[in-house]
Amino acid sequence: MAYYLVKRHLPGITPEALTGAGLRAKSCAAEMTEEGIPVRWLRSFFIPETEETHCYFEAPSSDAVKEVNERANIPFSKIHEVQELVPEAV
Amino acid sequence: MTEDSVSRAIKTAIKRAKRRKRLKVTRDDLLVGLLQVIARFDIVQIGPLTIDLEEFEEDLKDHTEKTDKIKVAYSSKAAAVFEKAAYIARKDNSSKIELVHLLVAFAYEDNELMAQLKEKYGISGMEWRSALSKWQHVSLEKTEPSSKIGAGNKYTIEFKEKQFFSPDEAAEFLGVHTQTVRGYIRTGKLPALRLAGERALRIQREDLLALLEPYKQEET
Numbered sequence: 001m002a003y004y005l006v007k008r009h010l011p012g013i014t015p016e017a018l019t020g021a022g023l024r025a026k027s028c029a030a031e032m033t034e035e036g037i038p039v040r041w042l043r044s045f046f047i048p049e050t051e052e053t054h055c056y057f058e059a060p061s062s063d064a065v066k067e068v069n070e071r072a073n074i075p076f077s078k079i080h081e082v083q084e085l086v087p088e089a090v
Numbered sequence: 091m092t093e094d095s096v097s098r099a100i101k102t103a104i105k106r107a108k109r110r111k112r113l114k115v116t117r118d119d120l121l122v123g124l125l126q127v128i129a130r131f132d133i134v135q136i137g138p139l140t141i142d143l144e145e146f147e148e149d150l151k152d153h154t155e156k157t158d159k160i161k162v163a164y165s166s167k168a169a170a171v172f173e174k175a176a177y178i179a180r181k182d183n184s185s186k187i188e189l190v191h192l193l194v195a196f197a198y199e200d201n202e203l204m205a206q207l208k209e210k211y212g213i214s215g216m217e218w219r220s221a222l223s224k225w226q227h228v229s230l231e232k233t234e235p236s237s238k239i240g241a242g243n244k245y246t247i248e249f250k251e252k253q254f255f256s257p258d259e260a261a262e263f264l265g266v267h268t269q270t271v272r273g274y275i276r277t278g279k280l281p282a283l284r285l286a287g288e289r290a291l292r293i294q295r296e297d298l299l300a301l302l303e304p305y306k307q308e309e310t
Contacts, residue, residue, distance in 0.1 A: 014173075014177075015176070015180065016173050016174075016176035016177040016180060017173050017176070018176075019172075019173075019176035019179070019180075019187060020169065020172030020173040020174075020175065020176045020187070021169075021172070023096070023100075023172055023176070023187055024164050024169060024172055027097065027100040027101070027104070028163075028164075030097070030101075031101070031104055035161075067161070070163055071161065071162065071163040071164065072163070072164060073163055073164040073165070073166060073168075073169045
């Protein structure tokens with residue numbers, strides 16, 4: 001399993017739109033997991049200054065991440081595979 | 091972890107979309123999912139409203155079939171319902187979108203299945219909403235409009251200081267559709283003023299607040 005970062009530029013987004021998108025991402029990830037592709041939405045950060053959102057997913061491939069975002073109907077600009085670094089591990 | 095009712099409702103909605111072999115989870119799918127989760131023996135009881143799912147068998151019944159192969163995505167219209175629900179949840183001071191918020195989000199839908207339900211049972215958006223408020227707590231009072239993130243809550247402050255509202259602003263303030271506000275004005279439920287010699291309407295803050303009454307919890 002790998003970690004992925006999904007970048008989105010969402011100008012003028014409201015907190016409601018973000019929450020709604022979160023619920024859709026969560027449900028679509030659960031749906032895909034049930035279908036045998038284990039995708040998990042880990043967490044997201046919204047950057048007010050640039051109106052960008054960075055969302056982190058755990059998935060077997062970037063295609064799976066792409067699919068979960070398409071199913072949830074959330075636009076994105078880029079998907080990157082990322083390496084995790086946590087304070088506990090250093 | 092136990093599955094909450096929202097998750098179950100959404101799951102049912104997705105299943106229904108798959109069963110229809112369509113590629114989109116529509117608003118109707120979502121509504122059916124929500125109703126099925128709260129239904130007992132195919133009867134949905136929301137406040138004084140009793141909806142018989144049998145009557146909508148074609149559309150409302152869920153059949154369990156193997157449809158795992160079909161991949162479905164949310165339609166934009168369904169996505170908009172989530173957004174509306176999130177807005178209602180926030181007004182309700184809830185950090186999460188609950189089932190009742192999603193159901194309230196349908197109150198002003200006049201399309202598809204919701205329109206059929208409204209017609210069949212002769213209910214209006216307001217009735218639907220107030221019926222739900224009796225079914226489970228949902229506030230109709232806290233109606234701070236939302237602002238876009240990073241805009242410094244300018245909108246909220248503007249509303250707080252405002253004395254006169256345009257119909258659009260009044261609608262947002264109350265969390266209802268503009269047409270609803272215009273309807274209230276037409277029927278005299280909401281007093282409005284006209285700018286001298288012009289078409290533009292203004293509504294006083296006090297008159298908007300007077301529209302809201304405290305909700306009394308009933309025994310269930």
